[in-house]
Amino acid sequence: MLGRLLKYDLKQFLKFLSVFYILGLFFAVLTRLFLNIDNSLFMKIVGEICRGAAFSMLFSAFANNILRLWVKFRQSVYGDESYLTHTLPVKKHCIYSSKMLTAVITAFVSLIVLILGLFVIYYSKENADALKAMISPILNTFNISLLTGLVLVVFVLYLEFINILQCGFTGIILGHRFNNGKLGMSVLFGFIIYMLSQITIVILMFIPAIFNSDFMNIFVTTKAMNLEVIKFAVVYSIISYIVINIVGFLINIKLFNKGVNVD
Amino acid sequence: MNTILELKNLNKSFGAKKVLENINLTIPRGKIVGLLGKNGTGKSTLIKLINDLLTPTSGEVLINGKSPSVESKKIIAYLPERTYLDKSMKVAQVIKYFAEFYDNFDSQKAYKLLEELGLDVNQKLAKMSKGMQEKVQLVLVMSRKADLYILDEPLGGVDPATREYILDTILSNFNEGASVIISTHLINDIERILDDVIFINDGKIILHSECDKLRTEQGGSVDEIFRRMFRC
Numbered sequence: 001m002l003g004r005l006l007k008y009d010l011k012q013f014l015k016f017l018s019v020f021y022i023l024g025l026f027f028a029v030l031t032r033l034f035l036n037i038d039n040s041l042f043m044k045i046v047g048e049i050c051r052g053a054a055f056s057m058l059f060s061a062f063a064n065n066i067l068r069l070w071v072k073f074r075q076s077v078y079g080d081e082s083y084l085t086h087t088l089p090v091k092k093h094c095i096y097s098s099k100m101l102t103a104v105i106t107a108f109v110s111l112i113v114l115i116l117g118l119f120v121i122y123y124s125k126e127n128a129d130a131l132k133a134m135i136s137p138i139l140n141t142f143n144i145s146l147l148t149g150l151v152l153v154v155f156v157l158y159l160e161f162i163n164i165l166q167c168g169f170t171g172i173i174l175g176h177r178f179n180n181g182k183l184g185m186s187v188l189f190g191f192i193i194y195m196l197s198q199i200t201i202v203i204l205m206f207i208p209a210i211f212n213s214d215f216m217n218i219f220v221t222t223k224a225m226n227l228e229v230i231k232f233a234v235v236y237s238i239i240s241y242i243v244i245n246i247v248g249f250l251i252n253i254k255l256f257n258k259g260v261n262v263d
Numbered sequence: 264m265n266t267i268l269e270l271k272n273l274n275k276s277f278g279a280k281k282v283l284e285n286i287n288l289t290i291p292r293g294k295i296v297g298l299l300g301k302n303g304t305g306k307s308t309l310i311k312l313i314n315d316l317l318t319p320t321s322g323e324v325l326i327n328g329k330s331p332s333v334e335s336k337k338i339i340a341y342l343p344e345r346t347y348l349d350k351s352m353k354v355a356q357v358i359k360y361f362a363e364f365y366d367n368f369d370s371q372k373a374y375k376l377l378e379e380l381g382l383d384v385n386q387k388l389a390k391m392s393k394g395m396q397e398k399v400q401l402v403l404v405m406s407r408k409a410d411l412y413i414l415d416e417p418l419g420g421v422d423p424a425t426r427e428y429i430l431d432t433i434l435s436n437f438n439e440g441a442s443v444i445i446s447t448h449l450i451n452d453i454e455r456i457l458d459d460v461i462f463i464n465d466g467k468i469i470l471h472s473e474c475d476k477l478r479t480e481q482g483g484s485v486d487e488i489f490r491r492m493f494r495c
Contacts, residue, residue, distance in 0.1 A: 004363055004364065008360065012349070012351070015351075080346065081347055081348075082316065082347075083316065083341075083343040083345065083347035084347045086314070086315055087314055087315070087316070087336055088336065089333045089334075089337045089364065090333065090336075090364070091333055258318070259315070259317075259318035260316070260317075261316075261317050261318055262311065262316045262317065
C-alpha cells in the first residue's frame with residue numbers, strides 16, 4: 001500500500017514541479033546559447049534576461065516544493081482531503097512514510113535539476129579550474145576529487161533541507177493537537193523543533209570534543225583548525241544529520257499513530 | 264457476528280467543550296438507520312469517530328468487533344459531507360484510484376451509475392459544480408461492496424429532483440446484509456427508506472427506535488415527531 005500511496009503523491013508533486021524544471025532548464029540552455037553566440041550588447045541583454053528567468057525557475061522549484069509539501073501535508077492529513085486519506089485501508093505509518101518519501105525524492109530531484117541548470121549555464125574548463133583551485137586545499141586534505149567534494153557539500157545541505165522539511169511536518173502534527181490557533185501553533189512548534197534539532201546537532205558534535213582536545217578547539221577558539229579535525233567534523237556532522245532525521249521520522253510516526261483530529 | 268457497529272461509553276471533547284457524552288449504541292447488520300438531529304448536535308463528530316477521523320476522549324468504537332483499523336476501513340464506505348477528492352483529477356482517474364485501494368470497489372458499477380447520472384468520466388473534478396462532485400462521491404461510495412455505509416448529509420447539496428434518484432440509488436445498490444447510517448436533517452425526504460432512527464441532541468442519544476414502532480407509539484411521521492421534540 002505504501003507503494004500505491006507514494007505513486008500518487010509523487011505523481012501529484014512531479015506534475016507540478018515539472019513545469020519549473022522544464023522552464024528552468026529551457027532558460028538555462030538559452031542563457032548558454034545567447035551568452036556564447038557573440039559578444040554583442042543585444043545578445044548579452046537577452047542572455048542575462050534568460051539567466052534571471054532560469055535562476056528564478058530553478059530556485060522556485062526548490063522553494064515552492066518546501067511550501068507545497070507542507071501545505072499539501074496539512075491538506076491531506078487535516079484538511080478536506082483527509083476524509084479520503086484516513087479512510088483508505090492503509091496503516092497510519094504508511095501515510096506518513098509516503099509523505100516523507102515524497103519530500104525526500106522531490107527535494108533530491110529538485111536539487112539535481114538545480115545543479116544541472118547551473119552546470120549548463122556556467123560550465124567551462126576555465127570555471128572548473130577556478131573552482132578546483134579555490135577548494136583544492138580541502139580536496140587535498142580529504143584526498144578526494146572535485147566531484148566527490150562537491151557531492152559531500154551538497155549532501156550536507158540536502159540533509160539539512162530534509163531536516164527543515166521534517167521539522168515542519170512535526171510542527172503541523174503538534175499544532176493540530178490544539179483546538180484553536182492551529183496554524184500559529186504549527187509554525188511555533190515547527191520553529192521550536194527546528195531549534196531543538198540544531199541544539200541536538202551541536203550537542204552531538206560536542207561529545208567527541210570532550211575526548212579530543214583538537215576537536216574541542218572548534219568550540220573554544222577562532223584559530224584556524226587542523227585539516228584532519230575539519231575532515232572529522234564533516235563526516236561526523238553527516239552522521240549526526242542522518243541520525244537526527246531518522247529520530248525525527250520515528251517520532252513523527254509515533255505521533256501519527258496516536259491518531260488524528262481532522263478539521 | 265450480527266452486530267456491525269458498537270459504541271461503548273463514547274465521549275469526545277474539544278478542550279473544555281463536551282461534544283459527545285457517554286454514547287452507547289449497537290447497530291445490527293441489514294438495517295438502514297437515520298441519525299437525526301439539529302445542526303451542531305454531534306452527528307458529524309460521531310461519524311468522524313467511527314471513521315477514525317477523530318480520536319475518542321474516552322470509550323470504544325468497535326466495527327465488526329474490532330477497533331478502527333485497516334480491516335475496519337476495508338468494510339466501511341463513508342460519504343463525508345464535504346468534497347474531499349483531489350480536484351486536479353478526472354473522474355476516470357478517481358475511479359482507478361478507488362479500484363487500486365479498495366478490493367471491494369466495482370469499477371463497472373461506478374461507470375454505470377455515472378452514466379445514469381449524466382456525468383462525464385473525462386471531466387476534471389475542478390470543472391464540476393459542488394453538486395456534481397457530491398454525486399461523484401456518492402457513486403464512489405455506493406460502488407463498494409461494503410458492510411457498513413455511512414452517509415453524512417447525502418442530500419445536502421442536491422436539488423430536490425435528484426434526491427429521489429439518490430435515495431433509490433442507495434436503496435438498490437447497498438450490499439445485501441450491510442447496514443446504512445444516514446445522517447441528515449432532511450427527515451421528510453429519507454423517512455420512507457429508514458428501518459431505525461436515532462435522535463441525537465446536545466451530544467447525547469435521546470432516542471433509538473424502530474421507525475414503525477415510533478410512529479405507532481407517538482403518532483405521526485418521524486418528521487413530525489422530530490419537529491415536536493426539537494421545537495425551538
